[in-house]
Amino acid sequence: MDANGLYQFVYGIALWLMQVIAWPFNNLLGWESVGGWFVSPGVVDFLTTLLAALIVFFVGFLISITFIWQERKTLGRLMDRRGTQVGFLGLFQNFADGLKTFIKEHIIPDEVDKQLFNLAPVLLIAMSCLMMCLIPLGPAFYLANLPAGLLVVFAVFSLAPFAILMAGWSSNNKYTVMGGMRAAAQLIAYEVPILLSVAAVVVLAGSLNFFDIVAVQQDTVWFIIPLIIGFIVFLISAIAEVERIPFDLPEAEAELVEGWMTEYGGFRWGLIMLSEYVRGFAASGLIVLLFLGGWDGPSFIWPEIWTMLKMFMVFGLFIWIRGALFRVTTKQILSLGWTKLMPLALVNLGIAIALKMGGWF
Amino acid sequence: MSIDWEMVFFIIFAGYTIGSALLVVFAKEIVRNVTWLAFTFIGVAILFIFLGAEYIAIIQILVYVGAVCVLILFGVMLTKRRLSGGGQCEF
Structure with a gap:
């Protein structure tokens, strides 16, 4: 972990906290060794990591909750109704719903495979939260700055069909297995164009690190302009990857009850739902960082605010698409992925290589 | 006495990898075998991190872990199994 930005800030707080805790040991009890242990670098580092992770989690969590609010409000307007009403502008509706799922009964159906049934939502939420700490929101607001951060995000993204299949199979229900199968087919198919369109960005930027990619965009031009085809391919594939409405076959509620999450209820369902929006957060964050210049913008407000504003705009596009289009069939979704998006992604990769060899980037 | 923490964590993760590799062989249900296979691959990835090959x-x-779900698909599609406590399950 780099020692700047958020980490530096939290380190100061953690050191101060530990000094407050160590004070009575040093001055009242006279146990200098215990007081010294509290302010030793290892303990403070550990506390700093925990606090920084907590802050990043809460920011990601609040953004995801706000995404849900934005979706319900915008969809309401698109459908000519008012959307959520609880609290100021309906902002508190999601917290009320979260509390409701929290106090519901935990139902485990009799015939399910209990261990896998309980493990699947835990895996899903763990993967989603891992993506939160890998995606930087600004030059100072990040938890981990890995040299190959982009690759790690996609490695975590590609684990999701595994957990979904596990959930669908262990529920011991025809609808959940069908939903899980559809999810696996769709997610594996759309991994190919998404990785190819990201490869074009990596060719132009010459790096797998988010900070380098954003720095190149600040120096030259946002990658949406040279790679507009890649942007469109990435947008469509991202919607398929997070299973939103034109491509929400795995949970098609008219055919499959609730898809692979049919048997889940109460707080497990709440966790699955939250993980879906955290994946939406990750997808819109990736689009902003890779194509829309990340935190690049006029400097009269913080760069973190620019990233978030762009993320909300990208998610607004997702919501608009959801409100305007209807669900496609399995055959259409797979043929779109393999016969249209993949050739387009290859054309986009060719454009990127030509631009790189022509010396524009 | 100072403990070599890297060694301790290496032994923990190596044990985890070996244990889940054994469970791949000895578990009864095919989807469970494949699930343990995924955990084995994650353990191997952790061991690669210990070797400095991130x-x-x-x-x-x-x-590998991404490909595991394809294995699950084949496992579910190509084997016949009964829904526990129910009739024949056909897909």
């Missing part, structure tokens, strides 16, 4: 660890997760 890139291979990432690729290990991206390629």
Whole structure:
């Protein structure tokens, strides 16, 4: 972990906290060794990591909750109704719903495979939260700055069909297995164009690190302009990857009850739902960082605010698409992925290589 | 006495990898075997990180764990099984 930005800030707080805790040991009890242990670098580092992770989690969590609010409000307007009403502008509706799922009964159906049934939502939420700490929101607001951060995000993204299949199979229900199968087919198919369109960005930027990619965009031009085809391919594939409405076959509620999450209820369902929006957060964050210049913008407000504003705009596009289009069939979704998006992604990769060899980037 | 923490964590994760590799062989249900296989691959990726090869660890997760769900698909599609406590399950 780099020692700047958020980490530096939290380190100061953690050191101060530990000094407050160590004070009575040093001055009242006279146990200098215990007081010294509290302010030793290892303990403070550990506390700093925990606090920084907590802050990043809460920011990601609040953004995801706000995404849900934005979706319900915008969809309401698109459908000519008012959307959520609880609290100021309906902002508190999601917290009320979260509390409701929290106090519901935990139902485990009799015939399910209990261990896998309980493990699947835990895996899903763990993967989603891992993506939160890998995606930087600004030059100072990040938890981990890995040299190959982009690759790690996609490695975590590609684990999701595994957990979904596990959930669908262990529920011991025809609808959940069908939903899980559809999810696996769709997610594996759309991994190919998404990785190819990201490869074009990596060719132009010459790096797998988010900070380098954003720095190149600040120096030259946002990658949406040279790679507009890649942007469109990435947008469509991202919607398929997070299973939103034109491509929400795995949970098609008219055919499959609730898809692979049919048997889940109460707080497990709440966790699955939250993980879906955290994946939406990750997808819109990736689009902003890779194509829309990340935190690049006029400097009269913080760069973190620019990233978030762009993320909300990208998610607004997702919501608009959801409100305007209807669900496609399995055959259409797979043929779109393999016969249209993949050739387009290859054309986009060719454009990127030509631009790189022509010396524009 | 100072403890070599890297050694301790290496032994923990190596034991985890070996244990889940054994469970791949000895578990009864085919989907469970494949699930344990995924956990074995994650353990191998962690061991790669211990060796200082982060890139291979990432690729290990991206390629192998991602491919595991294809195995599950084949396992579910090509084997007949009964729904526990119910009739024949056909897909």
